[in-house]
Amino acid sequence: MTVTIGSLAILLALALAVAGALAPVVAGGRDRPWLPVVGSLSIAGQLVLVTVAGIALGYALVTADFSFLYVANNSSRRTPLYYRVTGLWAALEGSLLLWEWMLVAFAGLAIWWHRERHRELMPWVVAVLSSVSVFFLGVLAFASSPFERLWPVPMDGRGLNPLLEDADMFTHPPLLYAGFVGLTIPYAFAMAALITGRLDEGWIATTRRWIVSAWAFLTLGNLFGGWWSYHVLGWGGYWAWDPVENASFLPWLPATALLHSIQIQERRGMLKVWNLSLIIVAFALTIFGTFLTRSGVLSSVHAFSAGPVGGLFLGFLALVLLGSFALVALRADRLRSQPEMDSMVSRESAFLVTNVVLAAVTFTVFLGTIFPLVAEALTGVKLSVGAPYFSRVTVPLFLLLLFLMGVGPLVAWRKASLDNLKRNFLWPAALSAFAAAGLAALGIREMWPLLAVALSIFVALTIVLDTGRAVRARQGIAGEGMLAALWGLLRRNPRRYGGFVVHLGVVLLVLGITGSMNFSQEKEATLAPGESMGLGRFTVRFEGLRASERPSHSRVEAAFRVFNDRHDLGLLSPALKFFPGRDSPIGRAVLRMGWKEDLYVILSGFSEIKAGQATVKVLVRPLVVWIWVGGAVIIAGVLLALFPLRLRPAQT
């Protein structure tokens, strides 16, 4: 019954999506009164039907209906309710359904919000969104259906992959999908503008909020992924440049570039082709990421089960790239940028260089990701590209971006005068150089971390200096207090100051990454009960092993008492979890977070022969916590920029 409802809903939604995609074609590009009606009905109908399908699958998961192949594969009687729900996106079919649902939900929102504006564009926006939806629904209906029956119905299911039994299962995948899907909306507007030839700036302003939101979702999704990796996977790291991590990072890069370059188009009417290309590339990279994850073409820790879906995604990717860029090529005559660049030292050029560098990072990460394929195709040599390549190539580029992040927001439009430069950058440059010299004197001699810290200080100082001046000015004119003046600034110019807050968040992120990349320590030892080992300012004393049974697995825990200069900081108990039916145990690392550094303890093994011995790996990773703090600050900044504070400051 549930199976039938689900499959039927998908098929009906597919029919509606086809109607929405074809409507403006049938209308022959003319404005017909029935077009908006068909468009709204198509999207609304798809939303309702896909929601029904989602509820059907959710219901089957929650009630442990093992007549669904999908439920039997990703859930079991022992699976707690929480993870039965997250089972919705624990595997390929369900995650595609979630993706599709988000797509039609965002499409519905976009069409509802912008129903009054862009009357000429809207039918095509609906058509493009519906076409993307046709693809996903087609895959869901015919290639990788979550509504596959299983007969005979088994007594119990296989259960969720134990690595996915984590609270972040609720955050990381849906946020990432929201970011991916969010990029579809600007793409649809861009395509509609290209098809209709209405290439003025109107649509770009409309999509700005979508781009900013998608960017925020991508940022959060990636950070939560890092957090997950850091505290669940138990290897002590948050980023490994694995192909699938790259796949989720890649769309973020052109989206970041886009955030900056659309400002130039809004202000100066420049970079039209560039912006369109960025939108297309960002969207294509989300499809590329899905292809990579679902095709098994590259070896990765994240791979979903491979199937026919990979080929379909590749075909869709080819279609998107060819179709979209062909349109750009055909419309290129209408996309002439108006003015030329006035000076190399101006905000336009700073933003432009930022864009070029981000494009370079996109290209290097993309190249590194697919290089194993290219190498084997051309030379037959098997190789893998690892973190050293990515770090070596991207770190200098990211530091250049950091520098531009300090310069870009403050340098004048059109042509910066020497006075403008002196006024904004003399003190920050001098002070950060001074700080760098101080750090070097304290013993930090490696170039890259030193540069990263100096540039971070530079960026923070430029922001503080500029905001400080503006606050002073308001205080002088209106006689406000300092906080009231700051509040007033935020209210008056949320985009600028929201952006500053985002930049401060990025600075914190950079500090966290720099600290943990360059100054981590680690040590591994086999200890008998009562023995201890020291690392940095910490000493851990092994207190013994304890075995216990949990509903879904059995585990061996090792207790370690942690001391910091003789202060007892309490117990840390890393564990190894043994799941029935899986060969190797899954580690559960534990960490003690601090503002200065994290202490991270991993149980690598224990001896059954010499009873009671444990092998333990201890890591001290400085400043990691600032990565997460930076992420929170970034999101606060985005919220400020997106939802301007309309509240009046408290008045007496």
Added chain:
Amino acid sequence: MRPWARLLIVFGVVTPLVGFLAYGFTRDPREIPSPLIGRPAPPFTLPLMDGGEMKLEDLRGKVVFLNFWASWCPPCRAEARLLEASWRRHRGEDVVFLGINMQDREEPARAFLREFDITYSNGIDAGNRIAIDYGIWGIPETFFIDRNGRISYKHIGALDAEIIHAKLEEARQGVVSRREGKGDYRSIQ
């Protein structure tokens, strides 16, 4: 630039890109060619299940057929009868068949040998030491070792009769296969 020229550029860039990605489907990224082929076989001493032990070095001058297996592995089951038949056919020659049982328990392993009436020597690889030396990734995996103690061929998955005979003959003549082979056994889930 004319529109068709721009279109040509678009096609010129996108097509090879998609081509590379499509090429990915023709290969298996998890399959890493064994660096052992053509190299001396890692030495080992294997305690035999019928008692006594077998030292690889003592088999110099003979062709060795080395098969890693476990009783719970379906493709091992699929090839077991064939391995025994090949052994009976070649046993008079200077060929030694050797089974290495791994990641298994002794009881089912012995039952497996009885079930297929295996008469060539088998031993248990306690602690997977030999398997690690030979870079075993999945079972069954079979190594052909020539008279000079060099690995001449490696096969992943179930074997078939032609391959066994051909590769034994090659090992006898000291011919080294450049690529490892792959059985096409598929388990039904």
